Amino acid sequence: MSGELPPAKGDSDLRGATPDELRPPPDTLVEVRGLKKYFPIRTGFLGRVTGQVRAVDGVTFWVRRGETLGLVGESGSGKTTTGRTLLRLEEPTGGSARFAGQDIFALGGEELRKLRRRAQIVFQDPYGSLNPRMTVGEALREVLHVHDLARGAAASARVHELLETVGLRREAEARYPHEFSGGQRQRIGIARALSVEPDFIVCDEPVSALDVSVQAQVLNLLADLQERLGLAYLFIAHDLSVVEHISDRIAVMYLGRIVELGDARAVVASPRHPYTKALLSAVPALDRAARRGRIVLGGEIPSPAAPPSGCPFHPRCPHPLKDADCARIAPPLAEKAPGHFAACIKEPAYVPESPP
């Protein structure tokens, strides 16, 4: 897994470097800096804007070629909006996103269409994203036509190849979405994403609606495809065990911000942010002996329309050193161990012994 240090570092101070101050590694495919997406709250007859839901509030991360970055969080964390804004399914409020060096947010019509040949998305509910009146073959051929990739016999051959790639028989092409089970429909969703030969796929809760045995089939398929095709994934999910399993690195989101970011094993084995600790301890464990001390958080997730001041987690935070500063200071996502970042001012920072 990617245990390497970020290659370059800006001025590091005593609070530890933040991803914003770091230069991403050279094989970075997707680079997101300070991404913001606010949704206006409109009220009244005139629909006046009376507030903002800060769904994503200054998020910085990168995804390297062939890497899986897991984005985990509860409802309202902004993980789905992050993925959608990144692909321009939502227009951003602020920040920047680059794909292979190209500014995604500056792309116009034709360029955007080209981007979508290289950056795709797989949704949670494949049924909702498949046209029920089109056979699987028609749906796949349509994508090939739209992107001018193949026609006629070449398209048919490509459809067969895609179906085989995702573990379906050729005969599947003549069938309609309702004739398939949930897991098979997700395979079709993946086949469609693959049809344009992308480098990058946003997987938005791709296994959440599936039974556990089928979930394993789809997770293995995603891992195989990554290995064979060198795909990079942004894997968005609420299930930490699934995210840990598939990811090289994990970003934990809470109320529109990344509160922890680091190597997947490190985040799970030694979480630095009190929210991550609580989240990990809340996952029901199969073996009672191995169960960690349960931290049951009080209260509910606050509304992203009115996030708490300072650290957005402070009202629910069980950290023993929590004090008035937590309600006052917005904590930076600072390096707490090499390549491991957390947004908590009460956790000691990592400071390299000799500056580079």
Add this chain to the structure above:
Amino acid sequence: MRLLEVRDLRTYFRTEAGVARAVDGVSFGVEAGEALGIVGESGSGKSVTSLSIMRLIPEPPGEILAGSSIWLKGEELVGAPETRLREIRGNDVAMIFQEPMTSLNPVFTVGDQIAEAVRLHRKASWKEARARAIELLGLVGIPDPARRVDAYPHELSGGQRQRVMIAIALSCEPDLLIADEPTTALDVTIQAQILELLGALRRRLGMAIVLITHDLGVVAEVCDRVVVMYAGEVMEEGPVEQVFREPRHPYTQGLMASIPRLGQETERLAVIPGIVPSPTAWPTGCRFHTRCPYGWELCVREHPPLFPIGGDRGARCWLETHPERRAAVDRATGGFLGLAGVGAAALGAEGPIALEATPAESWHRRAAGEPGVPAPEATAPDAPARPLAEDPDVERDVER
């Protein structure tokens, strides 16, 4: 006498595709104060089982077959008149569901709805019932209950709505609470709160719980005993710790091996190949044989009974009467599943990885040969064709 005794329960549905044998000969019991988990994937029959206990199956198209028995505190519920059932539901048994919002009436305050439930089951004035509602809201951990009692369902979060449903369920002090996927729609930190609440209420009120879920972890958190269902039958049952430490049925083994576990690095997940068969056409012999890596011709031919395997456990698998095959399977799986509960440290550095590789492989070899289009009977003829979305969906946006 057990609190609940289900014997040979068969609940069938008439469908266009034939008779769906959703629950097909299920037996289990629940002691007073005990928590039983019923675990299974979709189509296993776990929810139909719970609805059958409450006699909430619409008849027709559903039917609880003659010969089925559901004894609650010694009283037979199969064939009991609706008037009696209504007394039992609420007084003796209460139920909570996955989606609390759909079970709450949006135009009444939660206090009114709890008070109504209180008054349905005991003589109480509205004033007394309201006081009881406030007390119950406090009991289920709603902050500031005297004020929240006047809230409407939409003013509450998902976790709080589920607490209100639990308060309504508790209003009659039931001996048995049936919880059907009570935390599936909730965030994991909120799920932890609700599971904690269920455990606390059970200890405090001595109430038995039947918890229906697809999540083995939730069962491990809450339950004493577990029933693993597949294709309308009980495949394995026993005390939770024993079953999860040493699963005996290949289905339970496969299920456990296919779940990624926190902090345990696994390169490939084990996979149960194929899909759950259709309830209108269960496979012959053992219903799991079409997906089982260890099956042989006996499994195709003969339907196995639920063999008792000692220590209050049972497994519906022919391996139980074929010790030489059982031993071979145990060798093949390296006893890995039995060691799952032991920490990685105790096994040494190489232990878990080396041991894990074997079962995952044996499951996977089978999986690799088995992609596939569903057989015609596996399709869902009753699934309503969805209207074509007129607005272009988001995904087509990507491709435009």
